[in-house]
Amino acid sequence: MTVEANDPGLSIAAGNGASLRPLLEWLARRAEPVAIGLVAILIGLALFSIFILVIGKSPVTLFQLMYTGGFGSWFSIQNSLSRAAPLLLTALCVALPARLGLVIIGGEGAVVLGGVAAAAAAMPFVGVVAPIVLFVFMGIAAMVIGGLWIGLAGFLRHYRGVNETISSLLLAYIAIALMNQFVEGPLRDPASLNKPSTKPLPADYMMGDIPGMDVHWGLVIGVIACIVSWVLIEVTSYGFAARIAGGNVRAAQIQGLPVGRLIVGFTAIAGGFAGLAGMIEVAAVQGSANASLAAGYGYTGILVAFLARHNPLAIIPVAVLLGGIDASGGLIQRRMGLPDATVLVLQGTLFIVILFCETFYGRFKIFNPDLWKRN
Amino acid sequence: MTKLLSPNRTMNRRNFLQASAAGALAGVAPGLIGSPAAAQTALTVGFIYVGPKDDYGYNQAHAEGAAVIKKMPGITLVEEENVPETVDVQKTMESMINLDGATLLFPTSFGYFDPHMLAMAAKYPKVQFRHCGGLWTEGKHPMNTGSYFGYIHQGQYLNGITAGYASKTKKIGFVAAKPIPQVLQNINAFLLGARSVDPAITCQVIFTGEWSLAVKEAEATNALIDQGADVVTCHVDSPKVVAETAAGRGAFVCGYHANQSALAKDKYLTGAEWAWGNVYTNFIKAAQGGQKLGNFVRGGLKDGFVKMSPLGSAVSAEARKKFEATLAEAMAGKLSVFKGPLKDNKGNVVITAGKAYAEDAIDLESMAYLVEGVVGSTS
Numbered sequence: 001m002t003v004e005a006n007d008p009g010l011s012i013a014a015g016n017g018a019s020l021r022p023l024l025e026w027l028a029r030r031a032e033p034v035a036i037g038l039v040a041i042l043i044g045l046a047l048f049s050i051f052i053l054v055i056g057k058s059p060v061t062l063f064q065l066m067y068t069g070g071f072g073s074w075f076s077i078q079n080s081l082s083r084a085a086p087l088l089l090t091a092l093c094v095a096l097p098a099r100l101g102l103v104i105i106g107g108e109g110a111v112v113l114g115g116v117a118a119a120a121a122a123m124p125f126v127g128v129v130a131p132i133v134l135f136v137f138m139g140i141a142a143m144v145i146g147g148l149w150i151g152l153a154g155f156l157r158h159y160r161g162v163n164e165t166i167s168s169l170l171l172a173y174i175a176i177a178l179m180n181q182f183v184e185g186p187l188r189d190p191a192s193l194n195k196p197s198t199k200p201l202p203a204d205y206m207m208g209d210i211p212g213m214d215v216h217w218g219l220v221i222g223v224i225a226c227i228v229s230w231v232l233i234e235v236t237s238y239g240f241a242a243r244i245a246g247g248n249v250r251a252a253q254i255q256g257l258p259v260g261r262l263i264v265g266f267t268a269i270a271g272g273f274a275g276l277a278g279m280i281e282v283a284a285v286q287g288s289a290n291a292s293l294a295a296g297y298g299y300t301g302i303l304v305a306f307l308a309r310h311n312p313l314a315i316i317p318v319a320v321l322l323g324g325i326d327a328s329g330g331l332i333q334r335r336m337g338l339p340d341a342t343v344l345v346l347q348g349t350l351f352i353v354i355l356f357c358e359t360f361y362g363r364f365k366i367f368n369p370d371l372w373k374r375n
Numbered sequence: 376m377t378k379l380l381s382p383n384r385t386m387n388r389r390n391f392l393q394a395s396a397a398g399a400l401a402g403v404a405p406g407l408i409g410s411p412a413a414a415q416t417a418l419t420v421g422f423i424y425v426g427p428k429d430d431y432g433y434n435q436a437h438a439e440g441a442a443v444i445k446k447m448p449g450i451t452l453v454e455e456e457n458v459p460e461t462v463d464v465q466k467t468m469e470s471m472i473n474l475d476g477a478t479l480l481f482p483t484s485f486g487y488f489d490p491h492m493l494a495m496a497a498k499y500p501k502v503q504f505r506h507c508g509g510l511w512t513e514g515k516h517p518m519n520t521g522s523y524f525g526y527i528h529q530g531q532y533l534n535g536i537t538a539g540y541a542s543k544t545k546k547i548g549f550v551a552a553k554p555i556p557q558v559l560q561n562i563n564a565f566l567l568g569a570r571s572v573d574p575a576i577t578c579q580v581i582f583t584g585e586w587s588l589a590v591k592e593a594e595a596t597n598a599l600i601d602q603g604a605d606v607v608t609c610h611v612d613s614p615k616v617v618a619e620t621a622a623g624r625g626a627f628v629c630g631y632h633a634n635q636s637a638l639a640k641d642k643y644l645t646g647a648e649w650a651w652g653n654v655y656t657n658f659i660k661a662a663q664g665g666q667k668l669g670n671f672v673r674g675g676l677k678d679g680f681v682k683m684s685p686l687g688s689a690v691s692a693e694a695r696k697k698f699e700a701t702l703a704e705a706m707a708g709k710l711s712v713f714k715g716p717l718k719d720n721k722g723n724v725v726i727t728a729g730k731a732y733a734e735d736a737i738d739l740e741s742m743a744y745l746v747e748g749v750v751g752s753t754s
Contacts, residue, residue: 068474069470069474073473075474079469083462083463193555194557196553285461285462291486291585292460295459296459326463330467330470330471331470334453334455334475339427340455
């Protein structure tokens with residue numbers, strides 16, 4: 001990290017043939033977030049080790065167990081991927097508006113309402129259309145409702161000056177209350193006595209697993225959504241306009257960019273993805289909409305998005321990492337007798353350290369592409 | 376549906392005792408019957424809780440039961456708390472099976488049953504799954520699964536008796552999670568117990584809408600006391616907030632799920648507690664003895680599935696006498712809490728005169744009303 005530009009090794013590298021230079025420039029630009037991110041994770045793990053030592057346990061055993069539980073076997077990898085799947089979509093609900101400078105933390109609301117909308121949309125079509133068509137209907141219903149919900153926070157932000165962080169969070173509470181009202185009232189399956197739920201999807205209308213894996217299709221849908229979002233932000237002119245507006249909203253307005261439409265549009269897409277996460281919970285896991293939809297995916301998504309610095313592609317590895325931490329949490333409880341909060345402490349420590357390390361961006365010359373242009 | 380209950384119980388207290396006796400015999404005299412020490416059979420048992428193990432409530436009651444079997448020879452106990460009712464619990468079960476070698480699992484939250492536990496049971500047919508609260512149905516659910524639960528409303532009836540004697544305002548309060556049959560039975564039983572002491576008593580109920588929502592539970596408790604209630608009980612996952620808030624305001628507390636006397640101190644009258652230690656011990660003895668585990672296991676006070684907290688110092692001698700007499704009636708299987716004539720709080724007759732339900736009556740499992748004297752609404 002502290003390597004200076006006059007390091008002899010680097011000069012040699014830079015002097016080695018002109019053809020390498022564009023590659024090195026590109027590498028320098030890309031290496032910065034990866035290197036800072038990895039170092040931040042190492043610092044976070046070191047701080048966490050101190051915490052584990054203080055409570056009288058061995059950090060070495062703990063990290064071994066985390067590896068075993070999260071990534072140590074094919075079973076553990078699938079376990080981590082299953083847990084990562086919903087986080088991909090809920091992280092996008094935070095990352096997309098963040099590129100416009102908005103902090104949306106109420107993705108949970110779009111998840112639960114998306115789930116309810118999907119279950120409601122499925123009811124008239126079960127047994128009438130093919131499962132794949134049904135999933136499309138359910139997905140559309142969930143994305144529209146989720147999009148309206150988070151889009152509302154964006155709308156209130158731009159046209160009424162309401163803080164989007166607060167409004168999206170409060171809207172999440174309203175969404176959960178609405179979900180309870182629907183599954184305990186008009187959409188309730190009378191057979192669900194002690195756990196009010198909508199009518200369950202029949203087994204042949206469940207989304208099922210990816211062939212050869214014990215992970216449901218939500219993982220594939222999440223990865224596709226991340227790639228599409230990356231293209232939207234990095235490649236299209238809409239994404240460019242959004243990034244301008246996120247950098248300086250007044251400058252964007254002076255340039256004549258449709259800031260209002262961008263804000264409402266991006267928040268609506270973000271909410272659509274979170275709604276889709278709710279639909280997948282219904283179609284691939286639960287089979288019906290009920291209170292289990294409010295499992296906190298919307299809130300963990302905030303952590304994923306911030307750790308990924310709101311880069312849709314970076315969300316994929318970060319979500320898998322957090323899925324792995326989650327998956328290993330159980331093993332840590334069982335083998336070491338540590339409370340469930342242990343992994344929460346780890347996640348919180350990582351979050352703080354990574355945010356702190358944000359201040360290191362641009363501090364190290366080695367990552368400056370201009371360095372590699374010289375000579 | 377009637378077939379589901381009493382006639383079809385695959386394991387009741389008597390079978391339990393037989394199982395235990397057989398297990399004990401095999402353990403004591405292995406040489407005599409030529410089998411290996413069955414009671415020593417190594418067995419890894421997994422417990423999964425939806426909330427924290429020390430919640431003074433639903434999860435703690437199960438964790439206390441698990442702690443009982445942990446002491447049994449040959450048992451390796453693996454536990455995981457705060458597991459949500461999502462794919463997480465499926466993976467937790469698989470992880471216990473694959474990484475810890477568990478062959479008997481107790482997923483204790485209601486929402487773990489369908490689809491999560493059923494999916495894992497189909498995938499791991501050699502592992503035994505026993506679920507708390509689910510309605511296991513023969514022919515519909517796999518034979519390596521099963522459910523167990525207790526009839527606890529008689530405990531709330533006994534709570535109501537102590538409340539009836541303790542209340543000066545003749546108003547008692549109930550903080551409830553959701554208007555589902557199990558909860559409605561408890562609310563109604565609590566009031567009926569109090570009315571067996573004084574028919575003028577009313578019970579205000581407030582539904583919080585969630586199983587665990589501390590802020591609303593505190594608000595609800597305060598609101599009940601502000602409206603004059605001087606004895607409060609609840610049916611939420613963790614009664615900790617209700618017990619502490621009510622006792623702090625000077626109201627009496629009747630406990631639920633586990634013993635909350637440490638929280639409410641001298642304001643604690645009694646409480647309806649689960650006695651899962653007995654239930655789990657019997658399951659383990661059957662498993663170690665190589666016997667078939669019950670698929671549909673139910674019981675109440677008399678079967679040792681439910682117990683009452685020791686009476687608190689505020690319980691009067693008169694109250695103690697009636698409490699003990701009623702408890703004896705329940706232990707003899709003669710207590711019927713829900714009997715006609717009984718009206719709901721909208722004036723409709725819900726149980727006609729001359730009809731009395733036993734604690735395990737199937738009709739009670741779909742209860743959808745609040746009885747006369749309960750102030751509140753199910754919707």
